[in-house]
Amino acid sequence: MSERLTIAVDGMGGDAGPAMVVPGVAIARERNPDARFLLFGDEARLKSELDKHPQLHEPCEIIHTDVAVAMDDKPSQALRRGRRTSSMWLAISAVKDGDAQAAISAGNTGALMAMAKVILKTMSGIERPAIAAIWPTVRGESIVLDVGATIGVESQLLVQFAVMGEAMARTIFGLERPTVGLLNIGVEEVKGLEEVRVAGRLLKESGLPIEYCGFIEGNDIGQGVVDVVVTEGFTGNIALKTAEGTARQISEYLRAAMSRSLAARIGYLFARGAFNVLREKMDPRTMNGGVFLGLNGIVVKSHGGTDGLGFASAIDLALDMAGNDLVARIARDLEKYHTHSTSEPHEEDKVEIL
Amino acid sequence: MSERLTIAVDGMGGDAGPAMVVPGVAIARERNPDARFLLFGDEARLKSELDKHPQLHEPCEIIHTDVAVAMDDKPSQALRRGRRTSSMWLAISAVKDGDAQAAISAGNTGALMAMAKVILKTMSGIERPAIAAIWPTVRGESIVLDVGATIGVESQLLVQFAVMGEAMARTIFGLERPTVGLLNIGVEEVKGLEEVRVAGRLLKESGLPIEYCGFIEGNDIGQGVVDVVVTEGFTGNIALKTAEGTARQISEYLRAAMSRSLAARIGYLFARGAFNVLREKMDPRTMNGGVFLGLNGIVVKSHGGTDGLGFASAIDLALDMAGNDLVARIARDLEKYHTHSTSEPHEEDKVEIL
Numbered sequence: 001m002s003e004r005l006t007i008a009v010d011g012m013g014g015d016a017g018p019a020m021v022v023p024g025v026a027i028a029r030e031r032n033p034d035a036r037f038l039l040f041g042d043e044a045r046l047k048s049e050l051d052k053h054p055q056l057h058e059p060c061e062i063i064h065t066d067v068a069v070a071m072d073d074k075p076s077q078a079l080r081r082g083r084r085t086s087s088m089w090l091a092i093s094a095v096k097d098g099d100a101q102a103a104i105s106a107g108n109t110g111a112l113m114a115m116a117k118v119i120l121k122t123m124s125g126i127e128r129p130a131i132a133a134i135w136p137t138v139r140g141e142s143i144v145l146d147v148g149a150t151i152g153v154e155s156q157l158l159v160q161f162a163v164m165g166e167a168m169a170r171t172i173f174g175l176e177r178p179t180v181g182l183l184n185i186g187v188e189e190v191k192g193l194e195e196v197r198v199a200g201r202l203l204k205e206s207g208l209p210i211e212y213c214g215f216i217e218g219n220d221i222g223q224g225v226v227d228v229v230v231t232e233g234f235t236g237n238i239a240l241k242t243a244e245g246t247a248r249q250i251s252e253y254l255r256a257a258m259s260r261s262l263a264a265r266i267g268y269l270f271a272r273g274a275f276n277v278l279r280e281k282m283d284p285r286t287m288n289g290g291v292f293l294g295l296n297g298i299v300v301k302s303h304g305g306t307d308g309l310g311f312a313s314a315i316d317l318a319l320d321m322a323g324n325d326l327v328a329r330i331a332r333d334l335e336k337y338h339t340h341s342t343s344e345p346h347e348e349d350k351v352e353i354l
Numbered sequence: 355m356s357e358r359l360t361i362a363v364d365g366m367g368g369d370a371g372p373a374m375v376v377p378g379v380a381i382a383r384e385r386n387p388d389a390r391f392l393l394f395g396d397e398a399r400l401k402s403e404l405d406k407h408p409q410l411h412e413p414c415e416i417i418h419t420d421v422a423v424a425m426d427d428k429p430s431q432a433l434r435r436g437r438r439t440s441s442m443w444l445a446i447s448a449v450k451d452g453d454a455q456a457a458i459s460a461g462n463t464g465a466l467m468a469m470a471k472v473i474l475k476t477m478s479g480i481e482r483p484a485i486a487a488i489w490p491t492v493r494g495e496s497i498v499l500d501v502g503a504t505i506g507v508e509s510q511l512l513v514q515f516a517v518m519g520e521a522m523a524r525t526i527f528g529l530e531r532p533t534v535g536l537l538n539i540g541v542e543e544v545k546g547l548e549e550v551r552v553a554g555r556l557l558k559e560s561g562l563p564i565e566y567c568g569f570i571e572g573n574d575i576g577q578g579v580v581d582v583v584v585t586e587g588f589t590g591n592i593a594l595k596t597a598e599g600t601a602r603q604i605s606e607y608l609r610a611a612m613s614r615s616l617a618a619r620i621g622y623l624f625a626r627g628a629f630n631v632l633r634e635k636m637d638p639r640t641m642n643g644g645v646f647l648g649l650n651g652i653v654v655k656s657h658g659g660t661d662g663l664g665f666a667s668a669i670d671l672a673l674d675m676a677g678n679d680l681v682a683r684i685a686r687d688l689e690k691y692h693t694h695s696t697s698e699p700h701e702e703d704k705v706e707i708l
Binding site: 218257272 | 505589615
């Protein structure tokens, strides 16, 4: 694209606030020299951080506000106290007003989603937005959604997630026909949650141009069996965090094993390069960023506890999606889906399966 | 204990049947020289395997049957075709009849649970049995339940799982007061599924002698934050398989990293001992075995695809629980719970939380 992309940044989000956000912007700026950034938050704190990165003066603009959403605010509290004034609200509003092509925050997830829904509104045809995560696999990367925005499984929601996730996979992985699977507890069609089975039937019979591959199980995610893994938010969040926990656990085993004898320590020295490659592969910071899908605008949530490097990954993701106009792609796909699905009687499907 | 424990073994279960089961019994026998085994299945096939292990002639008895449940039978099919005749049915019946103190099968999970419910019946006060898994953690081991027997979350079920899992942790870990947590998607009390929140309230206010520690998240499981992790079967199954998949994924990364350069390969040679320790720690075979809890008898499910070493781990688990009389312990705890909970108006609790 020819025009410069602008990212609206909640400068106060995350456990460390500006001290993490600004270094993250600096790293992202190096990788994306054309990008611009609007930084919302406490001007004095943001400015003192920006002064450490003179190269950021040109691409960054500070928009001052005193109000910041706290990490432990309930969404309703955040909406009451931070409406129209908080750095989080203003960053999202910049997307709505066309001043930025995506917003990013490392702040409170619930508050961010609540504000994003109020400001950007859900897309036509979407009941509830989802959070999509990039999941590293042995074959590359997959998209998993929802990882925590929706609680409780409904077959129509799962189908909408499939449509949105598929569009995102085409956008960020550049795939023509990404494969899509439904997370379940058995690959047979008779197994698992009824709403998941109904969603499978809908996807199979919808006539949508989606490469639907059926059910997958938890162990298939990391093997990259499909490009898009569709699940409900409770299970998706637990799967994501369980995988993160397992990776951390194995890192601890590995560290302990490599320091338990002189021979192991010598071996470690020889294989240091290999360990560095492994460490990079397992570094959660390279996969940071949950994408809110189903809104009229792009919002990316960074981990609150990440550092500059992790925040930069989330910015990369936001730039990637903004540059490829993800929202317009999803809107087109949803239109196709609704044209198809109106000729598909949902109730009948349910009866057939039961 | 003084008397010899007897394990009823479904000799035909698992992908490899007798060729996996009998070597597994041989390994378990070495570790538990007092144990006896009843092997149910095709006599000719079992005998030809037993002949390779002369030391098994004394402790093993073959009970012949032609009928075996197939790995892909639906539970209803298995019950129709295998009732009273299949190796799986007969192994469970041996527990009911007092001929064995536990049954074990590497066969079809759904069929095994269906038969176990018909033969052994659920314990008084238990609505639905659960499957408990042993989960390796950085601090040792934890119990996670349910990992696939129940679908759909209900607060009363979760409380029953907590009681049963706690009794199991006392039995197999020898802990006086194991800690118990509910798997949720946030540690704050306002977050997550309503039924999980209600279960948390019930556990907190029940007056039960359970060390209830509140909500935990997916990444806390591998850190060993609590001894017993309580969740509903759909999520538990996906969490378990996701962790297994992540471990396998990282093993693949590690293998690739260690063969990518000469220095890495030399390092690997030096650190081989350390890698062996790591491999053992990550070996899913050492943690094989899902325990059916809530039945009037002990049934252990082994992975279908495991080998003799894995099957032996599951036998160890069955012996451990049978020797410590897990079922009687759970029965006592359930009685305490129901004495407590009758004075605890459930509906009121629900209203308070909503």
